[in-house]
Amino acid sequence: MFSHKHLAGLLGTTALLGACAAQTNVPTQGPNLGRVASADEVASRDISIPPSGVGLPAGSGTSKQGAAVYAAKCQSCHGEKGAGKPADMLVGGIGTLATGKPVRTVGSFWPYATTLFDYIRRAMPINKTMSLTNDETYAVSAYLLSLNGIIAEDAVMNAQTLPQVKMPNRDGFIDYSLK
Numbered sequence: 001m002f003s004h005k006h007l008a009g010l011l012g013t014t015a016l017l018g019a020c021a022a023q024t025n026v027p028t029q030g031p032n033l034g035r036v037a038s039a040d041e042v043a044s045r046d047i048s049i050p051p052s053g054v055g056l057p058a059g060s061g062t063s064k065q066g067a068a069v070y071a072a073k074c075q076s077c078h079g080e081k082g083a084g085k086p087a088d089m090l091v092g093g094i095g096t097l098a099t100g101k102p103v104r105t106v107g108s109f110w111p112y113a114t115t116l117f118d119y120i121r122r123a124m125p126i127n128k129t130m131s132l133t134n135d136e137t138y139a140v141s142a143y144l145l146s147l148n149g150i151i152a153e154d155a156v157m158n159a160q161t162l163p164q165v166k167m168p169n170r171d172g173f174i175d176y177s178l179k
Helices: 004-021 039-045 063-073 113-123 134-147
Strands: 060-062 156-158
Touching: 060 063, 060 134, 063 134, 113 134, 134 156
Parallel strands: none
Antiparallel strands: 060 156
16 A cells, blocks of 8 residues: 555656656757768778688788787787687687587687688787788788697798688588578
8 A cells, every 4th residue: 555655756756757758859860979981981891701712901921920929919818829818718629519518719610711810800909909910910810720730830821822721610610601
């Protein structure tokens, strides 16, 4: 049961809500947040690389070059030689996906080396995304692929060689875009 005090409070709240709803100065336009991106701005962000490698930029890198870039720009998050902590582990786990304790890393989970390049270029390092040069991105990709035993340590990664890399889990995904 409501007391007179509770009923008076409820009626007062209802009256206040009714008064707010009756206001007629509702804006007719949006809050004017943001603006339409220019064609050049859209083009600078339209950098997706499909499994085929179409659109890979000029440049190249080796595992040795990538080790230096990784130490300077990646190791603080991903640990020495991709061992992980505080961020995800990048090395190991090959053959664990079908087990009760799968380890998802660049070597065990990622289906395409071009996807690795795309992700590094677009999203790393986390505190300064899109800051790596094309050469640095190819080099870090080569370093991680080499650490996972997928390519030879002296292999050169570029727009021609990267799409040719056969990742261990390439057949673990269904890519409907390739059909």
